Amino acid sequence: MIRNALILSMLSSAALFANDDIDELKKQIAQLQQHLNTIEQTQKVNAQKELNDRIATATKSSSSFNQSAFLPDMSFILDASAVSRNIKNSEYKAYNMPGFTETPPVGAETEIPFNKDRGFNFNYAEVALHSVVDPYFDANVILHIREDGLEVEEAFVTTRGLPYGLRAKVGKFRSNFGRINAMHQHAWNFTSQPLVYEALIGGEGINSSGVQLQWIAPTDTYLMVGAEAMQKLTPESPNEENNLYIGYVKSSIDIGDTSILGGVSLAHSKYFEDEAIGLVNDSDIYGAELTIKSIFDSYSSLTLQSELLSRTQKTAGGSTTQAGMHSELVYKINSNYSTGVRYDWLNKNLDNQPDDLERYTAMVEYKPFEFSKIRLQFTHDKSKEFSGEQKDINEVLLGITIEAGAHGAHAF
Amino acid sequence: MKKIVLITMFLSAALFAKVNVAVTYNYLGEITKEVGADNVKVVVLASPKFDPHFIVPKPSLLPKVHNADMLVINGAGLEIGWLPPLLRSANNSHVISGAVGFVDVSRTVDLLDKPLSVSRAFGDVHPQGNPHFSSDPHNIIPIAMLIAKKLQAIDSKNSAKYQSNLESFISKWNSYLAQFDADMQECKTKKVVQYHKLYRYILGRYNIESVGTIEPLPGVSPSSKHTIELIDKMRENDVNIILQDVYHEQKTAKFIASKSNATVRVIPHDIGSVEGTDSLENLYNTIKDRLCH
Numbered sequence: 110m111i112r113n114a115l116i117l118s119m120l121s122s123a124a125l126f127a128n129d130d131i132d133e134l135k136k137q138i139a140q141l142q143q144h145l146n147t148i149e150q151t152q153k154v155n156a157q158k159e160l161n162d163r164i165a166t167a168t169k170s171s172s173s174f175n176q177s178a179f180l181p182d183m184s185f186i187l188d189a190s191a192v193s194r195n196i197k198n199s200e201y202k203a204y205n206m207p208g209f210t211e212t213p214p215v216g217a218e219t220e221i222p223f224n225k226d227r228g229f230n231f232n233y234a235e236v237a238l239h240s241v242v243d244p245y246f247d248a249n250v251i252l253h254i255r256e257d258g259l260e261v262e263e264a265f266v267t268t269r270g271l272p273y274g275l276r277a278k279v280g281k282f283r284s285n286f287g288r289i290n291a292m293h294q295h296a297w298n299f300t301s302q303p304l305v306y307e308a309l310i311g312g313e314g315i316n317s318s319g320v321q322l323q324w325i326a327p328t329d330t331y332l333m334v335g336a337e338a339m340q341k342l343t344p345e346s347p348n349e350e351n352n353l354y355i356g357y358v359k360s361s362i363d364i365g366d367t368s369i370l371g372g373v374s375l376a377h378s379k380y381f382e383d384e385a386i387g388l389v390n391d392s393d394i395y396g397a398e399l400t401i402k403s404i405f406d407s408y409s410s411l412t413l414q415s416e417l418l419s420r421t422q423k424t425a426g427g428s429t430t431q432a433g434m435h436s437e438l439v440y441k442i443n444s445n446y447s448t449g450v451r452y453d454w455l456n457k458n459l460d461n462q463p464d465d466l467e468r469y470t471a472m473v474e475y476k477p478f479e480f481s482k483i484r485l486q487f488t489h490d491k492s493k494e495f496s497g498e499q500k501d502i503n504e505v506l507l508g509i510t511i512e513a514g515a516h517g518a519h520a521f
Numbered sequence: 522m523k524k525i526v527l528i529t530m531f532l533s534a535a536l537f538a539k540v541n542v543a544v545t546y547n548y549l550g551e552i553t554k555e556v557g558a559d560n561v562k563v564v565v566l567a568s569p570k571f572d573p574h575f576i577v578p579k580p581s582l583l584p585k586v587h588n589a590d591m592l593v594i595n596g597a598g599l600e601i602g603w604l605p606p607l608l609r610s611a612n613n614s615h616v617i618s619g620a621v622g623f624v625d626v627s628r629t630v631d632l633l634d635k636p637l638s639v640s641r642a643f644g645d646v647h648p649q650g651n652p653h654f655s656s657d658p659h660n661i662i663p664i665a666m667l668i669a670k671k672l673q674a675i676d677s678k679n680s681a682k683y684q685s686n687l688e689s690f691i692s693k694w695n696s697y698l699a700q701f702d703a704d705m706q707e708c709k710t711k712k713v714v715q716y717h718k719l720y721r722y723i724l725g726r727y728n729i730e731s732v733g734t735i736e737p738l739p740g741v742s743p744s745s746k747h748t749i750e751l752i753d754k755m756r757e758n759d760v761n762i763i764l765q766d767v768y769h770e771q772k773t774a775k776f777i778a779s780k781s782n783a784t785v786r787v788i789p790h791d792i793g794s795v796e797g798t799d800s801l802e803n804l805y806n807t808i809k810d811r812l813c814h
Contacts, residue, residue, distance in 0.1 A: 267609075269614060270617075271614070274612045275612060323612065325583065325584070327584075329584055330584065331583050359580075366568075368580065406768065407768045408572070408575065478641075479645060479740060480641060513641070521580060
């Protein structure tokens with residue numbers, strides 16, 4: 110088409126010129142014609158070659174059902190430690206916290222999820238998978254591989270596209286109750302769980318099957334409201350029906366480079382009856398959290414994080430209240446070093462039970478790189494009893510955590 | 522009465538509704554303002570004072586992502602450490618990866634230094650290539666074109682306006698680039714070392730050789746062994762300029778400078794990271810002036 114137009118216009122303009130020029134022009138046209146022919150020829154040859162190549166490749170095709178592009182994001186986390194402690198392993202594994210937990214019966218052990226033994230501990234290898242399911246759902250599975258078996262830490266589905274700022278979660282997951290509960294152990298600033306969680310909730314925290322609905326207000330200030338219905342508070346609760354209801358409100362403001370995050374939570378556990386334990390009445394756990402983080406530069410910050418928890422349990426004659434708190438101050442010095450101290454206090458207990466149980470923890474952490482950390486932690490714990498006798502625990506722990514694979518998020 | 526007030530407020534809000542655009546970095550905000558003009562309201566998530574890889578995902582950023590109709594990111598892995606958790610918790614289906622409102626501008630740029638073998642043994646490598654393409658002003662127009670296309674898709678009734686804004690921005694930017702290129706021809710700097718490969722794109726375009734980096738591997742803090750080697754390398758290659766970003770420590774750079782008779786030049790990586798970089802033009806003018814003189 111373009112070629113025709115070109116020739117026509119050249120011909121018509123040629124008519125304007127004198128006869129002498131016509132031969133010259135004709136010659137030029139012929140040259141152009143030949144040039145165009147060559148280009149067309151080359152194009153044809155190239156197209157043919159491309160087609161031949163494509164067919165040659167197709168004869169060797171083995172990837173018709175290759176799905177590797179759909180593989181979920183995967184990361185794996187390892188956590189191990191060396192522990193020195195002034196209490197023998199045989200004694201330590203049967204500790205209790207007076208008024209909060211019972212001495213385990215002979216032959217049974219207190220549930221201690223991490224760093225149980227003097228000497229070396231392999232805590233877990235965690236495999237975390239995340240994938241978009243379809244336009245409507247995301248899926249997460251987090252497995253803990255331990256020496257004694259495989260444990261589903263979390264496995265849940267979240268919605269991608271609910272309107273009005275809503276998001277739902279279904280499956281087995283860590284509740285967003287309080288500040289620490291939803292975080293995984295390797296994301297904590299200290300290797301051990303806050304005392305008040307262990308005393309009022311249990312070693313695993315609130316982690317159960319259930320549903321969650323969270324809503325973010327369409328305001329300029331962060332305001333999140335969440336509600337959860339879950340199966341049970343602790344693994345010991347019987348499975349007759351779901352009996353745990355949780356609600357929380359969280360909000361945050363910034364003052365310059367300082368962020369303040371606060372929230373209140375409530376977990377209501379309905380009464381249940383169990384053959385082994387007997388009747389367990391309604392209980393309510395109230396939580397208040399406050400995190401203040403000052404950011405000095407890209408790699409340095411100071412974080413103060415505190416939580417208060419209080420549990421009220423109905424009894425035949427009325428009710429009992431037990432409460433405690435933890436408060437930690439962590440200074441991130443640079444991209445390699447941080448250090449911090451934590452204070453745990455159980456300050457309200459049953460009648461005739463000690464109401465001043467304390468623990469002090471201090472740590473220094475070295476991160477050679479973003480994905481690995483080595484932590485030295487000192488603990489002085491005055492909250493435990495061994496066969497009815499209070500003993501101070503002194504512990505030195507050297508732990509290593511690595512996070513390999515898909516890029517994890519840096520938490521706030 | 523209250524109802525009427527509410528309804529009028531609603532209606533007027535709808536009439537003057539602007540497209541809420543959240544952007545990760547300041548330079549993306551400026552490009553969006555050029556293309557969107559009065560029809561967009563831009564909020565920026567990351568402060569230009571901080572390392573763009575390590576922005577703290579503060580809860581106060583959540584409403585900004587939550588209320589956005591469009592989210593513009595640099596991409597190529599620059600936000601991987603901080604944006605995904607915000608996106609997951611912001612409950613905004615309009616801007617999640619794959620939605621119309623999700624804009625990854627790295628797709629418009631030919632990324633350089635895509636690693637042939639990806640392993641964290643080599644530090645914090647970006648599998649897609651070097652993500653710091655914003656140092657080269659020649660990458661701005663394709664980004665503006667993508668942002669305009671996305672704005673047109675989200676706010677189709679103002680489509681013509683975005684097109685004409687884009688065209689006038691392109692013609693303005695092309696004349697700026699002509700001057701910039703001419704100035705860079707006069708650039709005296711031929712060889713440098715840099716802290717991180719943050720200036721890869723502008724150095725590459727104007728054939729300025731980067732002899733080495735202060736960090737031994739991407740994301741790894743300087744070591745004395747590597748520093749000594751770098752000083753030797755600078756002497757051998759006759760390098761006397763060290764390019765430093767605003768957010769890393771400058772002690773190492775100053776030490777190297779004192780040992781190798783070099784000068785440290787702090788080069789901004791984004792609008793607002795040093796004084797006098799309040800616009801795209803001023804950002805690149807500052808980069809050019811500090812790099813060349």
